[in-house]
Amino acid sequence: MSDKLRIGIIGLGTVGSGVYKSLEKFDNVEIKQIAVRNINKPRSVEVPREILTDNPFDLVNNPEIDVVVELMGGVEPAWSYIETALKNGKHIVTANKELLAKKGEELFNLSEEHNRVVLYEAAIAGGIPIIMPIKTILAGNKITKIQAILNGTTNYILTKMDAEGASYEDVLADAQRLGYAETDPTGDVEGFDAAYKITTLATISFNSRIKFENVYREGITKIRKEDMQKSNELGYKIKLIASATIDENNNADVRVHPMLVPKSAMLAHIDYVTNAVALSGHPIGNIVLSGPGAGEFPTASSVIGDILAIAREFGTTEYLLPMMRCHHHSTANPVDINNTYNKYYLSITAPNAIGVIAKIGAICASKNISLSSILQKGVNENNTAEITVITEECLEKSIKEVVSELTDCEVNSLIRVM
């Protein structure tokens, strides 16, 4: 056994380069091999040619490597490489949120079978220390609720729409030009990225497995600049919130959707590409951890933290990092969003201003829905009226019935309220 922890890295993009540069100063680790797509591509980091390979299987089968750091993303072929690495007795550090969300159960079962650790601090909320704290210093808590901003691209877009009174389309184009959004932004703006992350975050927080297919998901593409403005007037900011709650019967309500967040809440003040995670549990109460959710260096901080944790114990014990293992094998029960209780923001254009508020009030009352705010500012030239409603907590199914019964009105937006 070498006296240094020997690392193989799959992927030398933004994060991989950050890890490579930042690891140089630690003398207890050694980068043995790096798998890249194209060996001859010019790079921002200078890497000795002889440690590069374009075949990741070379690396996961290399007997001189102790830890495989997977930074390529996506389920396949990443899973094949990780599976082989674990079977070959290597520990895994990964930033692959999609793999964790979709293959988590197989991954952790396989790692326990081979007595190896899988660490993934970088996969959730980038640089924010969250996975290791939950597994270690917060281990005495029963965490029952998470509310988080886990996607920097959508938070950037929403913050810009709010600050500039601009439309979603205009800000998206701007974000794409600046590199904050991808050419195909679907993964971010439709909430997939946040949904991958909350799947794993809820799993470890609740000590009960969450299935990705049970995570309810809605993106930000339908948010209008008028919703931003009305929310502000009513004391809220609109954010894409990844949330999860679990009850005493192991029913887990896990979702990603836009929400009106009251300005009194910390999450309302998390702007641009910053991420944040609010956790509630016993005995701790409520905490909020915030910081950079992505980027070369913040992500490298988490990858390196994981590598150093392995390095510090490697060779001293047969059972490395006991607290960082997967200790739960039950699966939480899913909750149908239609059966959940939420507050709602409803923006309505009514064809005839006269009597419309009474009508909305009557329909809501018939569904057992109380209103906490109702706002109508004058009447449009064509005698239509713009009405904004915020409800008290009510059943999702009921508010959808209200929307379908408002047949002569146009419902512009229906957004949940924190």
Next chain:
Amino acid sequence: MSDKLRIGIIGLGTVGSGVYKSLEKFDNVEIKQIAVRNINKPRSVEVPREILTDNPFDLVNNPEIDVVVELMGGVEPAWSYIETALKNGKHIVTANKELLAKKGEELFNLSEEHNRVVLYEAAIAGGIPIIMPIKTILAGNKITKIQAILNGTTNYILTKMDAEGASYEDVLADAQRLGYAETDPTGDVEGFDAAYKITTLATISFNSRIKFENVYREGITKIRKEDMQKSNELGYKIKLIASATIDENNNADVRVHPMLVPKSAMLAHIDYVTNAVALSGHPIGNIVLSGPGAGEFPTASSVIGDILAIAREFGTTEYLLPMMRCHHHSTANPVDINNTYNKYYLSITAPNAIGVIAKIGAICASKNISLSSILQKGVNENNTAEITVITEECLEKSIKEVVSELTDCEVNSLIRVM
């Protein structure tokens, strides 16, 4: 060796009771003995009479105890108990910020000598996960700056003064009545409590020892409601900030004093008894961790997290929790506050409104101080004027010279600005 980790607790006050109640559900730990001042005192928790002792030496000399949890506070006699416990081969979990600040060096040297760990998550920022994250997942970072709200009592007082436009004296009396401030509030309001905490937090963040006597300290007793109001107008909140920076030559500027915090900063939104720690470093960038800074249950969360970390590794390795050890033995150089650069808020009552702004401007200019804001609203009936100034960054020594040269004015307040 028992299959359970055997715990002795010194102190069964608020935190001790929280720990006792919360530990019951963990079957890998067993509370063997609890030292209390008065065995016959009625308590909120039911504790078997036979595990109580009124002599903490019984406990630290008890061969059936593996970990001593010290929750009594203060330097002596706590230090004598901890010293004996370490010499007897016991691990230590403590919430004692004063002991850590004043005896940290001896404590950690002694613990290493006996190959035992000293964990103290609860001593700094209560329930917020901060010590273990810095030692583990953030270990790859060079942290160079900390700005924190570490004292709940003063933050409660300042938040109340701001929200209600009330004076320091009125809010303090109120806080004392509600139990948020002690009868003798000196330890909190003069900044000692925050200074203890920043001493240890800076030491572990910078990997370089900070001496408590080198921490500059100013309390909140001179903050006027007028300062609160003016700060708000200018876009700031006043908070008691514990801060620390270190430069490349190991010079550490560590302090506790009130500051005007811009509303754009997260720390401006940390209200009442909530604490928060903002850290900056490389590669991570900036993160902010916030949560309950004190109280029975949040503090218990941290104490239990430390106990479980020991329990999980106890008996599996000779060298427990390597990352949680003290790895630094150098001491940082102190910095004289007079030689530091800061921005300042200055509130002045000038005897004669005519020409006073020109005079203030001239004195500042002569000391090489630029002004970023200056605010005078009308003239008082007696021809005096209230003037508020915010400077650009300038030398502390120079601003003090300005104050001493403003001989015909009354300087009401001089507060640093973030």
